[in-house]
Amino acid sequence: MLEEARSRWHPIAAAHDLQFRHVFHGQLLGREFAVWRADDGYVNIWENRCLHRGVRLSIGINDGRELKCQYHGWRYSNRTAGCTYIPAHPADAPARTITNRTFPAVERYGLVWSSEEPRGELPDVIGLAEGKLLALRGIPVNAPADKVVERLKAYRFQPNGAIDGEGAEILIDAAQDFAVALRSRDGDAQTHGVFFVQPVDSNRSVIRGVLDQDAEGAARIDILRHHNERLSKLRDQVEREAANVPSPAPIEPVYERVSAELAEMPGMTTHGRKAALRVTVARKWQTADGIAGFELRPIKGILPTFQPGAHIDVHMPNGEIRQYSITNGPGETDSFVIGVKLERDSKGGSKCMHETVREGDVLAISEPRNNFPLRRDSTKTLFVAGGIGITPLLAMAQALKNQDLTHELHYFAQGEEHLAFADRLKYLGDALKPHLGLSPDQTGAELRQIVADYRNGMHLYICGPGPMLEAARKIATEQGWPDTAVHFEYFKNTNKIDDSSSFEVALARSCVTLQVPAGKTIMQVMRESGIDVPSSCEQGACGTCVATVIEGEPDHQDVYLNDAERKAGTKIMTCVSRAKSARLVLDI
Amino acid sequence: MTKCLDPVILNLWHPIGAIAEAVPGAVQDTVLLEERLSFALNADGEPVVWRSHPDVQGPARVPAADRLPARSTYGYVWTSLGSPPAELFLIPEYEEPDRRKLNAATFGVNVSAPRAIENFLDMGHFPYVHTDILGVEPHTEVKEYDVEISVDRDEILATRCRFFQPMASTASDGGADVDYVYRVPHPYCSVLYKSSPVDEARRDVIAVFLQPVDQEHVRAHMLLCVLDEDNEDKVIKRFQQTIFGQDKPILENQVPKRLPLDPRAETPIRADKSAIAYRRWLSQKGITYGVIPVAA
Numbered sequence: 029m030l031e032e033a034r035s036r037w038h039p040i041a042a043a044h045d046l047q048f049r050h051v052f053h054g055q056l057l058g059r060e061f062a063v064w065r066a067d068d069g070y071v072n073i074w075e076n077r078c079l080h081r082g083v084r085l086s087i088g089i090n091d092g093r094e095l096k097c098q099y100h101g102w103r104y105s106n107r108t109a110g111c112t113y114i115p116a117h118p119a120d121a122p123a124r125t126i127t128n129r130t131f132p133a134v135e136r137y138g139l140v141w142s143s144e145e146p147r148g149e150l151p152d153v154i155g156l157a158e159g160k161l162l163a164l165r166g167i168p169v170n171a172p173a174d175k176v177v178e179r180l181k182a183y184r185f186q187p188n189g190a191i192d193g194e195g196a197e198i199l200i201d202a203a204q205d206f207a208v209a210l211r212s213r214d215g216d217a218q219t220h221g222v223f224f225v226q227p228v229d230s231n232r233s234v235i236r237g238v239l240d241q242d243a244e245g246a247a248r249i250d251i252l253r254h255h256n257e258r259l260s261k262l263r264d265q266v267e268r269e270a271a272n273v274p275s276p277a278p279i280e281p282v283y284e285r286v287s288a289e290l291a292e293m294p295g296m297t298t299h300g301r302k303a304a305l306r307v308t309v310a311r312k313w314q315t316a317d318g319i320a321g322f323e324l325r326p327i328k329g330i331l332p333t334f335q336p337g338a339h340i341d342v343h344m345p346n347g348e349i350r351q352y353s354i355t356n357g358p359g360e361t362d363s364f365v366i367g368v369k370l371e372r373d374s375k376g377g378s379k380c381m382h383e384t385v386r387e388g389d390v391l392a393i394s395e396p397r398n399n400f401p402l403r404r405d406s407t408k409t410l411f412v413a414g415g416i417g418i419t420p421l422l423a424m425a426q427a428l429k430n431q432d433l434t435h436e437l438h439y440f441a442q443g444e445e446h447l448a449f450a451d452r453l454k455y456l457g458d459a460l461k462p463h464l465g466l467s468p469d470q471t472g473a474e475l476r477q478i479v480a481d482y483r484n485g486m487h488l489y490i491c492g493p494g495p496m497l498e499a500a501r502k503i504a505t506e507q508g509w510p511d512t513a514v515h516f517e518y519f520k521n522t523n524k525i526d527d528s529s530s531f532e533v534a535l536a537r538s539c540v541t542l543q544v545p546a547g548k549t550i551m552q553v554m555r556e557s558g559i560d561v562p563s564s565c566e567q568g569a570c571g572t573c574v575a576t577v578i579e580g581e582p583d584h585q586d587v588y589l590n591d592a593e594r595k596a597g598t599k600i601m602t603c604v605s606r607a608k609s610a611r612l613v614l615d616i
Numbered sequence: 617m618t619k620c621l622d623p624v625i626l627n628l629w630h631p632i633g634a635i636a637e638a639v640p641g642a643v644q645d646t647v648l649l650e651e652r653l654s655f656a657l658n659a660d661g662e663p664v665v666w667r668s669h670p671d672v673q674g675p676a677r678v679p680a681a682d683r684l685p686a687r688s689t690y691g692y693v694w695t696s697l698g699s700p701p702a703e704l705f706l707i708p709e710y711e712e713p714d715r716r717k718l719n720a721a722t723f724g725v726n727v728s729a730p731r732a733i734e735n736f737l738d739m740g741h742f743p744y745v746h747t748d749i750l751g752v753e754p755h756t757e758v759k760e761y762d763v764e765i766s767v768d769r770d771e772i773l774a775t776r777c778r779f780f781q782p783m784a785s786t787a788s789d790g791g792a793d794v795d796y797v798y799r800v801p802h803p804y805c806s807v808l809y810k811s812s813p814v815d816e817a818r819r820d821v822i823a824v825f826l827q828p829v830d831q832e833h834v835r836a837h838m839l840l841c842v843l844d845e846d847n848e849d850k851v852i853k854r855f856q857q858t859i860f861g862q863d864k865p866i867l868e869n870q871v872p873k874r875l876p877l878d879p880r881a882e883t884p885i886r887a888d889k890s891a892i893a894y895r896r897w898l899s900q901k902g903i904t905y906g907v908i909p910v911a912a
Binding site for chain 1 (some may be wrong): 637734740743746753756866868869871872876878882885887
């Protein structure tokens with residue numbers, strides 16, 4: 029019976045067990061769950077162990093958006109259960125596939141329902157209408173579910189309207205493997221009660237009763253007490269009987285193995301320029317002068333986990349592909365929100381988004397990729413945003429705000445009407461420092477003040493138009509910021525690409541040697557040879573196509589690497605950069 | 617649960633009690649590998665260990681057949697249910713005369729011995745479990761360190777370990793990186809060396825010796841061998857007991873309680889290099905007790 033029970037729906041908690049920011053410890057058929065409600069109302073039912081070292085997540089911390097493990101502070105996102113941050117390696121973005129096992133959750137009849145391998149939807153329970161029910165306190169019983177069900181058939185209780193009476197007439201309306209429906213009648217008073225039995229383990233159960241009528245105040249307390257007393261007596265009887273027979277062995281839950289790739293060491297995921305996801309434009313609105321906001325919802329299922337700093341490729345109806353940063357705060361996983369600025373010299377990207385794409389349209393997007401990861405071990409984090417450069421930094425600032433980590437978001441814009449995503453900015457409170465209507469010289473002076481007091485342990489993130497970004501990086505260097513503390517993301521690469529060189533590329537792991545002629549990129553040549561190379565912007569700005577250089581001198585033409593990384597010569601963006609030496613050996 | 621059938625574990629020396637807490641002549645009962653044992657110090661102060669028996673009330677009258685190997689080392693009574701090696705692993709610092717040697721505590725913990733060893737080797741949890749003592753957010757990074765399995769000494773050695781500590785010592789007012797070296801010279805014992813606040817050239821030694829009560833329960837004996845002439849015993853002990861008291865609820869909430877040796881059972885990161893080496897080492901030794909071996 030217990031085998032078949034795995035495919036059924038069972039109650040695992042009362043809705044009122046999921047208190048604000050609490051994590052409830054549930055169990056079904058030997059398997060433990062961490063059950064928590066996010067601030068957006070979503071009920072998460074997860075395997076009760078952190079994927080890292082097996083610590084119960086039911087002792088973790090629910091911050092309303094994410095669940096944080098107590099042992100090493102790993103953070104898992106609401107809804108997707110994907111890991112968004114590993115504090116031991118603050119400079120790395122966690123491999124996206126570190127995702128906890130989730131189980132379906134349905135809230136109905138005042139209870140939270142789940143199933144290990146559900147067959148079909150949660151069936152309707154006859155006699156219980158949603159809305160005016162009373163869920164009783166769960167009564168744990170140390171006995172197998174079938175023994176409890178057997179006893180419940182003889183359960184006697186008074187109807188709500190005659191709770192102090194005696195001798196109500198009880199009818200069994202229905203009885204199944206894991207539930208008994210009873211009707212109690214005393215004169216005119218009548219109450220229908222369904223008593224579900226949650227099989228916690230082979231020898232443990234919880235009785236979860238639901239009555240078809242609610243009550244208020246003292247009457248409600250009387251009803252709850254009435255059932256509490258009678259069900260507790262029933263429990264004592266069942267437990268006495270169960271103690272006389274040998275108890276069945278506890279059910280050993282089987283934990284899924286993690287993927288072989290994760291068992292090694294988390295590495296970067298490799299994807300080509302693919303658009304695996306389909307989303308609908310749930311909302312399109314003008315969030316600032318010249319900037320449209322888009323809320324993208326999945327057509328089915330849930331969106332993959334994103335981290336602050338991540339971007340998606342949006343494949344547009346006109347065939348263009350553009351990258352947009354996700355502006356969401358942590359745990360906001362039901363949709364992706366992006367901001368698109370209408371570029372005056374648009375080649376069709378932003379123009380298409382502004383003029384053609386409408387609410388209800390379907391778009392193809394890539395999975396989120398994070399080449400601009402946020403460290404959270406900084407003593408103080410400074411964000412410097414110029415114009416639409418706000419988008420990745422907004423996601424980052426919301427993450428730090430959620431964790432109470434010290435930060436400032438300096439937002440440079442032409443005027444008040446150019447500040448995008450006012451609701452999100454408001455959430456940041458005093459950390460937001462707008463700088464409006466400044467000339468380039470004034471901007472420089474302001475930047476100099478902002479980055480004036482560098483101390484070891486601080487980090488600076490910059491995103492904005494090229495000239496401003498260059499200025500900010502230069503000023504930071506002058507003020508003593510080391511390259512390792514300055515992180516930046518360009519919108520696009522405005523360098524003039526010189527593709528006149530020709531050279532040889534040896535791919536060490538693939539054991540092939542290729543000729544790269546003038547006019548073709550390393551990436552194009554690799555793809556022509558059937559080698560799958562991940563890419564996104566394909567202009568040297570986003571960092572997706574990075575490769576490790578084993579030998580040879582790269583000719584960097586990208587804007588992703590910082591000066592120290594360029595000098596080191598160990599990384600190359602294969603979409604634009606080339607070789608100064610006659611030969612390059614790459615770790616591909 | 618069946619009693620221990622693991623020959624490697626049966627043939628090891630295991631700690632069963634602190635000498636400092638034994639009253640000469642008084643018999644103490646304990647459990648090792650699911651066997652009930654008794655021990656006492658004889659008139660010469662030497663430990664005598666035997667399988668518990670209602671007729672045997674003291675060390676003088678233990679029948680030879682019930683006697684178990686016994687030794688007194690590093691301040692503890694050690695015994696074995698099999699044929700133990702002649703020597704126990706070495707902690708040379710224990711012989712240095714100017715060190716304070718204390719049993720900081722003996723704690724019962726509902727977890728397997730290997731899970732407790734991994735916790736002892738782990739630095740990433742300092743800011744979360746030992747907040748404001750051994751670590752503090754946002755200083756959460758575990759920097760690169762080196763791990764080797766020493767073949768000739770048959771032990772794991774992790775060196776160049778550094779971690780930011782908010783109160784590196786009583787003498788410093790700001791945080792600083794503290795250096796650690798970890799050794800695992802015995803499947804259920806580990807020794808750490810930590811920068812001494814008193815003497816830059818030397819290191820404090822802290823060891824954990826786990827007494828496996830059964831596969832999922834241990835008694836953890838904590839040895840301190842430190843350079844400290846100022847603080848009272850109880851102050852030094854209280855510090856370690858605070859630390860251990862913070863680890864205990866985490867350890868008791870790890871599932872499964874036995875350590876899974878299958879590399880795909882859990883998700884390692886670079887910070888777990890020493891734990892990965894430890895799991896491999898246990899696998900290579902063919903250990904089955906207190907672990908979930910890799911399925912054949």
